[in-house]
Amino acid sequence: MRAVLCEHYCDPKDLVIRDIPAPAPGEGQVAIDVEAAGLGYADALNVRGGYQLKRPLPFVPGSEVAGRVAAVGAGVDAALVGRRVMALSNGALAERVVASALQTVVLPDNVPSESAAGCLVTYCTALYGLETCGQLRAGETMLVLGAAGGVGLAVIDVARALGVRVIAAASSAEKIALAVKHGAEFGVDYSQAEWRKALTARNEGHTIDVVYDPVGGPYAETALRCLAPGGRFLVIGFATGEIPRIPLNLTLLKRCSIVGVDWGGYMRAAPGNNRPILERLVSLLASGRLTPTATSVHPLDEAPEMLQRLMDRRSLGKPVVRIA
Template sequence: MRAVLCREYGPPSTLRVEVLPDPVPAPGQVLLRVEASGVNFPDTLIIEGRYQQKPPMPFVPGAEVCGIVAAQGEGVTWPALGTRVAAVITHGGFAEAVAVDAAKCVPVPEGVPPDAAAALCLAYGTVLHALEDRGALKAGETLLVLGASGGVGLAAIQIGRLLGARVIAAASSEEKLAACREAGAEGLIDYSRENWREGIRALTEGKGPDVVFDPVGGAFTEPAIRSIAWRGRYLIVGFAAGEIPRMPLNLVLLKNCAVTGVFYGEFARREPERNREILQRLFRWVAEGRLAPAVSRRLPLEGAAEALEMLAGRRATGKLVLLTHGAAAPRG
């Protein structure tokens, strides 16, 4: 099989596509012929040794896949051979084949193409878990999304709207905000400008957002929590800005708000049944035409380094997906 290999920690430019033996599924695993792999910000961290998990060298990055079951390990009766499934894993996805625990597999229904299924797993799974399970977002409430033009941010706009919320999107350029508007955001904030909190105040009539979805961190966190509504819920999703903020806890007290962590990978491991429900619901929304994953680019395996560089440089809008096994991979 062809695979993107990380032989030493470093930037995306150190990755190479190599030919490796197909993995052999262990007991309880299945072998997937990978059709599509989603590219995510944690992939940029794991190849630099800055992620929570550190696979032994050499390893194949890639944490969300969609593919066809080609072989079953000992003791596996489901999913059946030939079934299209999606799965969230730690690494191994940027390849033509990967061994995956059968328990992690979720069947992909008719009407959901492989690139959409791969794009849904991490970004959209994270968002639905965050907004419902951790943020208790209710219809009619206001949701502020930071880093709103990225793959997770656009997913938060779309899912927020499906849950009945009014969504305000914050991003750093007019081009990125245009993508947020297209995804369904009702309010737009350019946080590259000074006094961007004034825009939040105006859009919420001084009340502030009920829920803040923050995958960015850094210098944006404190202004956002200062803007949150009374009894608001602040969701810590990630630190794409590269800096873990130090939050003044007196703000939490004064706003009577909750600050909640969202660690989707660990949630999926500890609560697999609930995670399966989340992914099945997302797939239904796609099959019903209610949700279209915001895939902005589809690339071949050889484009993995380019995709990761775009994510690391915060130049990507929407989701990036790698395609394999004969699927056409347009550059745009």
């Protein structure tokens, strides 16, 4: 089968495409003929060897797919064969993957494979982050940093489905427009020095109850300062490459919380942890309350370049690779 291969840690653009043997499902696993795979910043970081958990070399990058079940291993219901599914699985950028049956769910007919493939990591993170960690309530207002990235667009969709008002922060007019198209009420350009003032002026009469931050760097402290008393600052990631150091007196003065959202760690802590999140995701997709979309769709050959764009801040929204 054709697959993107990381033979040594490198810049994503230097990844190679090879013919390698297709994997077979073991006990508790399913083999999936991949139709589409999502791309995210963490996949690019993995290729660089910069992720908190290093994958042993060589490996096929990617972590989320949609496709059809080709075979099942021992202990898995054979009725799954032939069904269209989405799954979390390492090695997603290939024609076939094996995934744990626990991390595989049957797709509703109304969800195209490209949309499904790009919504596993980001939407599970958003559901876990907003509901479990952030205790988000309908009617609250959330500020999303990096709002036009994959994680950002996903959390806008999930927050809106939960009845939350969303404000986007991003670094250009084009990115703000994309976030607004996906449901943010308005956006601010946080590459401008006075962005907090601009936010406060537009947000008159409302508080900021939650910050969702996948970006870190210099934006985090300013965003925390926007929070109302009782607010929650959700730490999602550090796409700037810079881990912010927040003065703790701010949490005291604002009576607010800083909450770490490590969805991957939560999933690894117990194999069944993510199952209710996946099932909730599928039910929200089936009812049409969530509407994920692939921002761009690319052939497998373009996966290295698209991962490079994620690394270089040149990516827009959620890129997806169409494989079959």
